[in-house]
Amino acid sequence: MINVKKDLAFLGEEINQLKKDNLYRELFILDSAQQPLSIINSRKVVNLSSNNYLGLTTHPKVIQRAREYLEKWGAGTSAVRTIIGTMHIHNDLEKKIAMFKGTEASIVFQSGFATNVSVNQTIMTSEEDFIISDQLNHASIIDGARLAKAQRLIYKHKDMAELESHLKEVKSKRARRVLIVTDGVFSMDGDIAPLPDIAALAEKYGALIMVDDAHATGVVGKNGRGTPSHFDLTDQIHIQIGTLSKTIGAMGGYVASTLEVRDYFVQKARQFLFSSSHPPAVVGACMAAFEILETEPNLMEQLWNNTKYFKGRLKELGFNTGHSETPITPIIVGDSAKTLRFSDRLFEEGVFVQGIVFPTVPRGTERLRTIVTATHSKGDLDFAVDKIKKIGNELGVVK
Numbered sequence: 521m522i523n524v525k526k527d528l529a530f531l532g533e534e535i536n537q538l539k540k541d542n543l544y545r546e547l548f549i550l551d552s553a554q555q556p557l558s559i560i561n562s563r564k565v566v567n568l569s570s571n572n573y574l575g576l577t578t579h580p581k582v583i584q585r586a587r588e589y590l591e592k593w594g595a596g597t598s599a600v601r602t603i604i605g606t607m608h609i610h611n612d613l614e615k616k617i618a619m620f621k622g623t624e625a626s627i628v629f630q631s632g633f634a635t636n637v638s639v640n641q642t643i644m645t646s647e648e649d650f651i652i653s654d655q656l657n658h659a660s661i662i663d664g665a666r667l668a669k670a671q672r673l674i675y676k677h678k679d680m681a682e683l684e685s686h687l688k689e690v691k692s693k694r695a696r697r698v699l700i701v702t703d704g705v706f707s708m709d710g711d712i713a714p715l716p717d718i719a720a721l722a723e724k725y726g727a728l729i730m731v732d733d734a735h736a737t738g739v740v741g742k743n744g745r746g747t748p749s750h751f752d753l754t755d756q757i758h759i760q761i762g763t764l765s766k767t768i769g770a771m772g773g774y775v776a777s778t779l780e781v782r783d784y785f786v787q788k789a790r791q792f793l794f795s796s797s798h799p800p801a802v803v804g805a806c807m808a809a810f811e812i813l814e815t816e817p818n819l820m821e822q823l824w825n826n827t828k829y830f831k832g833r834l835k836e837l838g839f840n841t842g843h844s845e846t847p848i849t850p851i852i853v854g855d856s857a858k859t860l861r862f863s864d865r866l867f868e869e870g871v872f873v874q875g876i877v878f879p880t881v882p883r884g885t886e887r888l889r890t891i892v893t894a895t896h897s898k899g900d901l902d903f904a905v906d907k908i909k910k911i912g913n914e915l916g917v918v919k
């Protein structure tokens with residue numbers, strides 16, 4: 521007789537090991553909408569951990585449009601895009617994204633994760649292809665590169681000399697295709713990829729560029745168009761990736777590029793071919809969110825005012841905030857147990873900031889990862905900074 525519990529007990533052993541190593545995660549429960557002041561595990565706290573940069577998850581226009589699309593088009597599509605899961609609203613959203621990103625076309629996937637995996641896997645299909653990736657790229661890029669048939673090379677974070685040396689090496693091997701992959705804004709450090717240097721190298725060595733702007737869309741560039749726009753390089757970046765689940769406030773990911781890229785993915789991308797399309801309410805929410813980016817620039821302005829204020833105060837107090845240039849501001853603690861303790865103590869004091877430890881970040885760089893949004897008030901930020909100062913002193917992180 522099969523004993524399900526006993527047969528799966530090996531997982532319990534691994535979990536126990538994680539607990540011993542201080543790497544076990546409990547899930548926090550959000551008892552409210554995702555807001556600057558949220559109820560988390562029944563406690564009212566200043567929330568410094570969401571990616572809701574402009575507060576669009578609860579923007580009245582986003583909710584209203586989601587409602588309208590739900591009423592008109594139903595709860596879901598019950599089909600993949602290539603069978604009968606493409607409503608004209610899906611095509612409308614893709615046109616909207618392409619217009620916004622300044623590209624010929626775009627194609628939407630179920631998540632940002634699926635998008636990154638798909639690009640690597642769908643385009644880099646031969647052992648004569650090479651993916652050259654920044655060391656700190658997001659896990660979905662790493663997994664996508666692993667699924668691709670291409671060979672993989674990693675360069676140290678933003679190290680252009682090492683990128684160039686890899687490009688030289690693959691040139692000497694007569695690579696068929698070369699794809700340089702980078703986050704636009706790095707998700708754990710909040711710094712920006714050196715796109716002008718990357719573009720110059722790509723041109724010199726005939727490589728393609730893919731930029732993941734998950735944390736740049738709605739944050740940098742004209743009206744939040746992302747890092748290519750920030751550097752005025754929109755027409756130089758072959759593939760722009762974004763998510764619909766951070767600033768846009770809903771769910772999904774997309775590739776913005778040429779018509780051929782879109783067409784190719786419709787024919788070949790497994791994540792597109794074998795997974796059902798977005799529920800209409802999500803499509804409606806996304807449509808409204810992109811319209812807000814175009815029409816309410818005050819939100820981005822407020823995001824940056826808050827970012828500068830918060831970062832400035834943390835620096836004044838002597839915290840190590842790394843090389844952040846965006847609303848993602850790490851507070852580097854450099855010790856796993858102390859980071860988790862810092863996060864726990866802040867929560868007790870009314871501030872929610874996740875501690876990020878190995879393996880998400882390298883050992884020795886364990887940190888609190890703070891994210892301010894446009895919707896935090898000055899009072900929220902002052903409250904959070906005072907508590908960060910208090911616990912930072914208590915734990916000896918700052919004097």
Ligand SMILES: Cc1ncc(COP(=O)(O)O)c(C=O)c1O
Pocket residue numbers: 631632633634636658660703707732734735763764765766771772773
């Ligand atoms: C840089 C980056 N790319 C991609 C993703 C995945 O996006 P999604 O949450 O839409 O799957 C994330 C989210 O964690 C991210 O930070």
